[in-house]
Amino acid sequence: MIKKILVTGGAGFIGSTLVESLLKDKHDLTIIDNFDAFYPKAVKENNIKGFINHPSIRFIEGDIQSPVLMEQLAALDFDVIVHLAAKAGVRPSIADPLGYQDVNVKGTQNLLELARRKKIVQFVFASSSSVYGVNKNIPWSEDDHVLQPISPYASTKVSGELLGHAYSHLFGTRFLALRFFTVYGPRQRPDLAIHKFSSAIMNGQPIDVFGDGSTRRDYTYVDDIITGINGAIHYDQTMYEVVNLGNNKMISLSEMIQVLEEVWEKKAIINRMPEQPGDVPVTCAAVEKAKRLFGYEAKTGFREGILKFKNWIDKR
Numbered sequence: 155m156i157k158k159i160l161v162t163g164g165a166g167f168i169g170s171t172l173v174e175s176l177l178k179d180k181h182d183l184t185i186i187d188n189f190d191a192f193y194p195k196a197v198k199e200n201n202i203k204g205f206i207n208h209p210s211i212r213f214i215e216g217d218i219q220s221p222v223l224m225e226q227l228a229a230l231d232f233d234v235i236v237h238l239a240a241k242a243g244v245r246p247s248i249a250d251p252l253g254y255q256d257v258n259v260k261g262t263q264n265l266l267e268l269a270r271r272k273k274i275v276q277f278v279f280a281s282s283s284s285v286y287g288v289n290k291n292i293p294w295s296e297d298d299h300v301l302q303p304i305s306p307y308a309s310t311k312v313s314g315e316l317l318g319h320a321y322s323h324l325f326g327t328r329f330l331a332l333r334f335f336t337v338y339g340p341r342q343r344p345d346l347a348i349h350k351f352s353s354a355i356m357n358g359q360p361i362d363v364f365g366d367g368s369t370r371r372d373y374t375y376v377d378d379i380i381t382g383i384n385g386a387i388h389y390d391q392t393m394y395e396v397v398n399l400g401n402n403k404m405i406s407l408s409e410m411i412q413v414l415e416e417v418w419e420k421k422a423i424i425n426r427m428p429e430q431p432g433d434v435p436v437t438c439a440a441v442e443k444a445k446r447l448f449g450y451e452a453k454t455g456f457r458e459g460i461l462k463f464k465n466w467i468d469k470r
């Protein structure tokens with residue numbers, strides 16, 4: 155069924171990849187993005203240039219904090235909101251906690267208010283594995299309600315999930331919080347380790363490696379995340395769910411660098427640095443719930459995903 159979907163953050167890494175997938179399914183799309191200065195506007199313009207003029211797309215450059223934008227959106231009709239816009243990144247949030255709060259919490263509430271006013275039932279929210287924080291029960295399960303975020307960014311995502319619970323309870327908004335686990339692939343944000351390290355290795359520059367290389371991440375290929383988001387867009391069984399979208403596999407920082415070296419056929423020059431505050435030692439998703447609710451399955455192995463990423467870099 156063709157839906158009218160509002161995608162916030164649609165010029166970003168995950169957002170622009172999602173938009174391309176939704177266009178293939180012929181949905182009618184409104185995209186919001188303010189080209190936040192976290193990384194260059196030119197990168198985001200490049201992300202959207204293939205679809206910005208598509209007849210099924212309405213692109214609005216605007217800030218989710220803006221009441222004027224919310225009025226503009228209230229004049230339109232939507233069946234679904236997919237809310238991806240956020241100040242992303244753990245380490246920068248430590249320098250700017252209030253900025254993260256304003257965009258990620260108040261901005262999310264603005265969109266929940268829009269859903270309430272317009273009686274938009276389906277609200278899909280980009281949450282994050284970082285909400286689990288330093289939880290030691292690996293793999294992390296959605297049933298574990300003890301969240302231990304250790305960065306302002308992570309705590310804004312907890313707030314978003316809880317606001318969604320209140321709106322779902324009070325106003326009948328179906329709220330689906332998807333906890334993404336370290337997403338990578340073509341268009342990955344330039345601040346994220348795989349992208350940053352790849353550029354440095356290619357150019358023969360040193361990479362800053364925080365800690366002894368033993369920290370582990372559950373890397374998830376972007377197309378698998380998009381399959382999960384699509385599952386949430388169509389889900390209609392219950393009114394509030396929190397769902398992990400991960401891979402259920404842990405790869406150490408040292409292993410990740412080794413795969414990059416193999417794929418780029420070049421040795422990394424490692425600049426060993428102390429561990430960073432706000433970084434968690436390990437992430438790993440239990441994915442049974444995503445499978446049960448959305449039929450989700452992460453299909454892309456790490457090496458395969460890195461090869462696809464390299465392919466994209468080479469073409470660019």
Ligand code: NAD
Pocket residue numbers: 162163164165166167168169186187188189190191192198216217218219237238239240241242243257261280281282283333334335336337338343
């Ligand atoms: P991204 O930075 O590439 O995309 C976010 C987009 O939101 C950007 O294009 C940015 O310009 C836009 N944006 C920021 N502030 C805005 C505002 N005030 N108004 C309108 N637009 C605004 O990041 P991404 O990696 O694609 O992440 C998308 C979502 O997924 C974010 O909510 C992020 O927190 C979440 N997430 C990402 C990962 C990951 O590994 N990439 C992991 C967990 C959660």
